[in-house]
Amino acid sequence: MSYSYGSAKALTEVTFTVPSGQTVALLGANGAGKSTTVDLLLGLKRPETGTVTVLNSTPQAAVAHGRTGAMLQTGGLPTDSTVKEIIDLACHLYGHRRTADEVIALAGLDDFRRRRADTLSGGQAQRVRFAVAMAGKPELLFLDEPTVALDFRARRQFWRAVKEEGNTVIFATHYLDEADEYADRIIVIDRGRVIADGPPQQIKGDKSLEYALVKLTGGTE
Amino acid sequence: MLAYTKFEVLRTLHNFRYLVFLVLMPVVFELIWGKQGQAVTAAMAVYAATGAGLIGSGSAIAEDRATGWLKQLRVTPLSDRAWLIGKIVQGVLTVIPGVLLVSVIGAVTTHVGRWPLLVAVTVAGSLPFVLIGVFAGTLFRGRTATIALVLVFFTMMFLGGVVGGETIWTLAPTHSLLTAGVGVLESRPIGAEALVNLAAWTVAAAVAVLLRWRRA
Numbered sequence: 001m002s003y004s005y006g007s008a009k010a011l012t013e014v015t016f017t018v019p020s021g022q023t024v025a026l027l028g029a030n031g032a033g034k035s036t037t038v039d040l041l042l043g044l045k046r047p048e049t050g051t052v053t054v055l056n057s058t059p060q061a062a063v064a065h066g067r068t069g070a071m072l073q074t075g076g077l078p079t080d081s082t083v084k085e086i087i088d089l090a091c092h093l094y095g096h097r098r099t100a101d102e103v104i105a106l107a108g109l110d111d112f113r114r115r116r117a118d119t120l121s122g123g124q125a126q127r128v129r130f131a132v133a134m135a136g137k138p139e140l141l142f143l144d145e146p147t148v149a150l151d152f153r154a155r156r157q158f159w160r161a162v163k164e165e166g167n168t169v170i171f172a173t174h175y176l177d178e179a180d181e182y183a184d185r186i187i188v189i190d191r192g193r194v195i196a197d198g199p200p201q202q203i204k205g206d207k208s209l210e211y212a213l214v215k216l217t218g219g220t221e
Numbered sequence: 222m223l224a225y226t227k228f229e230v231l232r233t234l235h236n237f238r239y240l241v242f243l244v245l246m247p248v249v250f251e252l253i254w255g256k257q258g259q260a261v262t263a264a265m266a267v268y269a270a271t272g273a274g275l276i277g278s279g280s281a282i283a284e285d286r287a288t289g290w291l292k293q294l295r296v297t298p299l300s301d302r303a304w305l306i307g308k309i310v311q312g313v314l315t316v317i318p319g320v321l322l323v324s325v326i327g328a329v330t331t332h333v334g335r336w337p338l339l340v341a342v343t344v345a346g347s348l349p350f351v352l353i354g355v356f357a358g359t360l361f362r363g364r365t366a367t368i369a370l371v372l373v374f375f376t377m378m379f380l381g382g383v384v385g386g387e388t389i390w391t392l393a394p395t396h397s398l399l400t401a402g403v404g405v406l407e408s409r410p411i412g413a414e415a416l417v418n419l420a421a422w423t424v425a426a427a428v429a430v431l432l433r434w435r436r437a
Contacts, residue, residue, distance in 0.1 A: 042296050063296055070296040076288025078281070080235040085228060092224040093297045116235070132293065142296075 001050030003036055010036045011192045013050070020139075023169040025179035027203075028189035029216060034172035035073055037189065038144045041170065042070055055139060062140070066094045069138030071129045073145045073172070077117035084113040087131050094136025106161060107131035122149035130158065134165065143171035147178065176216040180204060188212060222303040222310075229311035233277055234318075243273040244319040251323045255330050262327030262336075263402035264383050266343045269319030271377060271395055274347035276370045278312030279354025283366030286358075305355075305434055312351030316344050338405040346398040346419055352426035359433045394422040 003011040011033045018024050026034045039045045040052055043059030054062040062068050077086065087100045087109070104110055107127045112120065117128060126149045133141060141162070147155040159182050162169060173179055179186045180200045188196040188203060190212045196203055203209060233239050247269040254261045285291040294304060317340075324340045327333040353373065357366050381395025382388030388396050397415035404411050 044292070044295060064298055064300065066298040068296070070293075072289065072293055072296065074289040075293035075296075076285075076290045077293075078232060078285060078290045079288070081228070081232045082235075085231055089224060089228040090297065093299050095298070129293065132297070136298070 001040055001047035001052055003040060003045060003047055009192055011040075011047075014189070014192070014194050015050070016187055016194065016197060018168060018170060020168055021166070023163075023182060023184050024171070025183035025186045026170065026172040026189055027174070027176065027179045027186050027216065028172075029174055032174075032189045033192040034174075034189055035144055036192075038070075038072070038142055038170070038172055042068065042142060066097075066136040067138060068140045068142060069133035069136055070142040071126075071133040071144060071146050072142075073148075075129055077120070077125055077128055079116070079118040081117050082113065083109055083115050083117065083120070083128055086117060086128060087135065090132040090135035097137045098135055103131045103135050106134055108157065108161075123151070123154050126150060126158075130161070134161075137165075138167055140168045140170070141165070143169065145172055145174070147173075147175075174216055176204075176213055222307050225299060225303060225307035226310045226314070229278075229281070229307060230314050232281070233311065233315045236281075239273070239277055239315070243269065243277060244322065247272070247319050248322045248326065251326045252330075255327055259327070259331060259333055259406045260403055262323065262331065262333050263339060263406055264399060265323045266320050266327075266339050267381075267383050267395060267399045267402055268378065269323050270316050270343040270347040270398065271350050271383070272374055273316045273319050274312060274350030275354040275357075275374050276367065277315045277354070278308050278351055279356070279358035279370055280367040282308060282355060282358025283361050283363055287363035301435065305430075308355055308358075309348075309351055312354060313344065313347055316347040316351070320344055320347075333406055335406055335408065339402055342401050342405050342411070343398060346394075346401060349394050349419060349422040349426050352423065352430050356426060356429045356433060359430070359436070392418055394419055397422075 001011060001014055014037060026037055028034050040047055041054060041059055043063055052059050055067050084100065087103050091098055091100050091103060104113060107130050109127055109131060112124055120128065147158055150158060183200060185198065186200055186203045187194055188209060195212060196206060196209050247265045251262060251265040320340050320343045324336040328336040354370055357370050361369055377393055377395045378384045380390040381393035381399060383395050383399050397418040400415045401411045
């Protein structure tokens with residue numbers, strides 16, 4: 001698939017297939033095209049050329065049936081709503097596949113139920129967004145830069161919760177270490193193109209990728 | 222859609238600015254000036270209906286577009302259509318507290334006997350204002366929408382003669398709603414002119430919303 005913003009080419013013939021159960025990292029620097037890829041996979045944008053198939057249907061249908069969950073990089077939370085209200089809404093929208101209490105426990109939000117979303121710290125807000133993404137027991141989970149607002153310990157906890165679910169995960173990150181540690185497979189995106197695709201060991205060992213990866217190694221706090 | 226409407230109603234009821242400017246202010250004005258007669262009660266009910274209608278739903282849309290919550294909602298099973306209807310229904314529902322309080326105070330202080338009719342007319346007549354608010358929310362981003370809607374609100378209040386005494390523009394929807402409100406309190410039938418004008422504003426605002434909302 002390809003996509004442009006006006007005359008700026010964002011993605012050029014990006015092609016990949018993710019088998020069920022795999023955890024895939026879309027690794028690239030800021031502006032490489034990761035978020036555009038996620039938006040296309042979620043049906044928020046339509047590709048100029050090419051097709052996108054998600055869970056054997058269109059992205060729009062997969063989203064409408066609640067088969068996907070997504071944590072977007074630019075996804076904010078509503079002001080004035082409490083954490084509990086947001087999670088109640090999410091559980092309802094996904095047809096009550098989980099109870100609000102289950103989701104709250106899963107995301108570690110027990111102490112924040114009655115807090116208003118606009119009073120949460122970055123890390124706490126991130127957990128609420130994770131809760132919304134998990135409310136429907138998604139077959140396929142999209143995470144766009146999921147741990148940017150999290151410290152080391154919170155990042156570990158976050159990934160433990162994701163892995164316990166055992167669903168297919170596609171996550172965008174600019175941290176090589178995060179991709180290496182949690183992904184079964186890394187797709188490296190650079191300036192809108194896929195420049196490498198393989199298991200972490202292969203990607204890290206690929207000398208021709210050194211230039212692209214050096215930009216990404218400074219990112220782990 | 223109902224769950225989403227409920228969510229948005231609760232959210233609006235938590236909003237401090239909504240409670241102060243769109244519920245408390247007309248109530249306080251009614252307590253101060255309501256004794257002057259039924260026309261004041263009708264005017265304050267129109268204030269509450271117009272203000273909450275314009276600002277109560279639309280400004281949150283603009284905010285949600287700016288923060289990214291709208292984008293997050295779009296990757297849940299909530300359909301675009303359910304979202305739009307939910308926001309419009311919420312807009313009309315959150316008009317009720319202000320209008321109801323003003324009318325009940327009117328009933329107690331000046332014995333406005335037909336206050337339930339005033340509530341019904343002003344809540345129903347808030348629809349064009351809700352639609353204008355939703356349109357502005359899909360047109361402007363963030364705080365800009367709220368500022369634009371506050372300006373529209375005061376302009377319409379003055380043009381329609383709801384505040385400031387004289388009516389400057391008889392085709393202002395606020396004027397029609399005031400005419401209807403005063404009419405039901407005085408046991409007069411609502412004139413066709415007011416109804417046709419409110420209907421025309423509703424249709425125009427609905428068309429504007431339909432042309433614009435998918436690009437929000």
